Amino acid sequence: xxxxxxxxxVDCNNFYASCERVFRPDLNGKPVVILSNNDGCVVARSNxxxxxxxPMGAPEFKYRTLLKENNVTVFxxxxxxxxxxxxxxxxxxxxxxxxxxxxxxxxxxxNFDGMTIEDYHDYGLQMKNRIxxxxxxxxxxxxxxxxxxxxIANRIAKKxxxxxxxxxxxxxxxxxxxxxxxxxxxxVWGIGYRLSKxxxxxxxxxxxxxxxxxxxxxxxxxxxxVGLRLKHELEGKSVLDLEPEKTQKKTIAITRSFPKQLxxxxxxxxRISTFATVCAEKLRAQKSSCYTIIVMLVIDKxxxxxxxxxxxxxxxxxxxxxxxxxxxxxxIRILKELYAGNEHFTFKKAGVIVTELIPEHNLQINLFExxxxxxxxxxxxxxxxxxxxxxxxxxxxxxxxxxxxxxxxNHLSNKFTTDFTKILEVLCH
Numbered sequence: 001x002x003x004x005x006x007x008x009x010v011d012c013n014n015f016y017a018s019c020e021r022v023f024r025p026d027l028n029g030k031p032v033v034i035l036s037n038n039d040g041c042v043v044a045r046s047n048x049x050x051x052x053x054x055p056m057g058a059p060e061f062k063y064r065t066l067l068k069e070n071n072v073t074v075f076x077x078x079x080x081x082x083x084x085x086x087x088x089x090x091x092x093x094x095x096x097x098x099x100x101x102x103x104x105x106x107x108x109x110x111n112f113d114g115m116t117i118e119d120y121h122d123y124g125l126q127m128k129n130r131i132x133x134x135x136x137x138x139x140x141x142x143x144x145x146x147x148x149x150x151x152i153a154n155r156i157a158k159k160x161x162x163x164x165x166x167x168x169x170x171x172x173x174x175x176x177x178x179x180x181x182x183x184x185x186x187x188v189w190g191i192g193y194r195l196s197k198x199x200x201x202x203x204x205x206x207x208x209x210x211x212x213x214x215x216x217x218x219x220x221x222x223x224x225x226v227g228l229r230l231k232h233e234l235e236g237k238s239v240l241d242l243e244p245e246k247t248q249k250k251t252i253a254i255t256r257s258f259p260k261q262l263x264x265x266x267x268x269x270x271r272i273s274t275f276a277t278v279c280a281e282k283l284r285a286q287k288s289s290c291y292t293i294i295v296m297l298v299i300d301k302x303x304x305x306x307x308x309x310x311x312x313x314x315x316x317x318x319x320x321x322x323x324x325x326x327x328x329x330x331x332i333r334i335l336k337e338l339y340a341g342n343e344h345f346t347f348k349k350a351g352v353i354v355t356e357l358i359p360e361h362n363l364q365i366n367l368f369e370x371x372x373x374x375x376x377x378x379x380x381x382x383x384x385x386x387x388x389x390x391x392x393x394x395x396x397x398x399x400x401x402x403x404x405x406x407x408x409x410n411h412l413s414n415k416f417t418t419d420f421t422k423i424l425e426v427l428c429h
Contacts, residue, residue: 005112005238006117006144006171007147007150007238008110008112008127008142008143009110009141009142009151010131010140010141010154011106011107011142011154012086012139014046016043016044016082017032017044017045019082020413023414023424024073027073030046031046031051031070031072031073032049033075034076035075035076036077037077038408039060039410039411040060041057041058042054042055043056043077049072052066054067074411075412076408076410077409081413082105083105085135085137086105089108089131089137090108092134092135093108093131096126097111099111099242109150120169121143124167124169125165125166128140138166140154140157140158140168141154143168143170143171144169145170145238146234146236147233147240147242148190148240149176149179149236152180152183153170155187156168156182179207180206180208180210181206181208183206183207185199185200185207187207188207188210188230188234189230191230195222202215202218204218207234210234216228249288250357252279252282252357253351253352253354254276254353255353256271256275257348258349258350259408262346262347263345268335269332270400271350272295272335272350273332273398273399275331275350275352276327277328280322280324280379283357284322284360284383287359287361288358288360289321289359290321290322290357291316291355291356291358292314292315292354292355292356293354294313294334295313295335295351295353296310296311296312296352297311297338297347297350298349299345300346304345312338313337317330318370319371322379325375327352328398
């Protein structure tokens with residue numbers, strides 16, 4: 001039995017590719033890649049695709065021949081599917097401990113403070129097997145006395161999955177030092193590419209080198225308090241607790257590249273209105289309102305010889321709002337100003353940003369100018385209808401009623417778990 005608090009990092013293996021394989025088991029053991037928005041670059045790869053030599057971030061058009069020659073299955077990003085399966089994984093982890101920090105869409109830190117667990121390896125296998133059985137996503141689990149060490153433990157579990165069965169524990173000083181000597185400095189959590197290059201110049205080649213006393217002054221100068229905390233974590237001294245869930249964002253941004261560059265004002269207006277409406281929906285979902293709306297337009301720097309490729313402007317309202325009507329109309333006002341004088345450009349990207357957010361229960365009434373009070377009930381009714389009837393059933397009039405995201409997605413799989421019209425069909429004989 002362990003006398004100190006243990007952390008775990010649970011990481012889904014090749015998450016996007018694994019999500020696609022849940023509904024395409026015929027792809028197990030075969031190369032799979034996932035493309036970014038507009039099918040631009042590779043953002044996820046199965047192990048088989050990595051072995052072929054397809055790098056992360058590879059432009060699809062440059063590697064199209066290699067993909068075809070090796071029969072690589074290509075998917076467009078299906079964020080609705082990935083987000084739903086991620087939520088299911090996180091709900092399962094919450095059954096094993098109430099202390100869960102969702103670190104990313106495919107990773108979570110767990111803390112077992114106050115729990116009596118006799119065998120962490122068996123407990124890790126239970127988590128791993130339940131996720132595999134209930135969701136179909138393969139995972140690896142790393143246990144350690146600190147968050148930074150649990151990251152390393154997870155890396156070892158994933159690297160030697162057959163030997164560890166996907167679960168590895170750092171629970172003694174001997175196992176800690178062995179793991180640190182095995183871990184390259186560039187693979188340490190919080191050490192980026194540039195910092196790792198500087199560390200190598202100081203003869204800091206491994207995580208173990210990072211913890212040696214003679215490097216403490218260098219760490220303090222280069223990384224400050226953050227670096228010293230990381231050093232303590234690698235020494236087995238827990239100084240990074242689980243972070244509370246962030247329920248409210250300070251800024252909400254919706255930006256998208258267009259599949260085809262736009263010059264027509266009406267087409268730009270429709271996109272900006274849609275982006276603004278999505279911002280308003282996100283505000284209402286987190287029970288916030290905004291004062292400032294920003295609109296941005298971006299042109300292709302390879303197409304035009306000019307010193308300015310980015311145009312943006314903002315309007316701050318005299319009152320806070322989360323109304324789709326107010327935010328959309330304000331964004332269109334800004335678009336008209338940006339478009340005037342720039343009609344000769346075609347734009348490859350646009351976006352709407354809302355900022356200066358406040359909780360909706362802290363709204364202050366302006367003495368001279370306020371929003372139409374009917375907007376609040378109208379937005380509430382629209383949200384209820386869309387929640388019951390399906391995504392974006394009710395829109396404002398200057399939006400495209402049949403389109404929300406105008407993206408190139410030639411390899412998109414079905415939304416198997418979030419859309420009843422796309423639900424998996426099983427033939428029984």
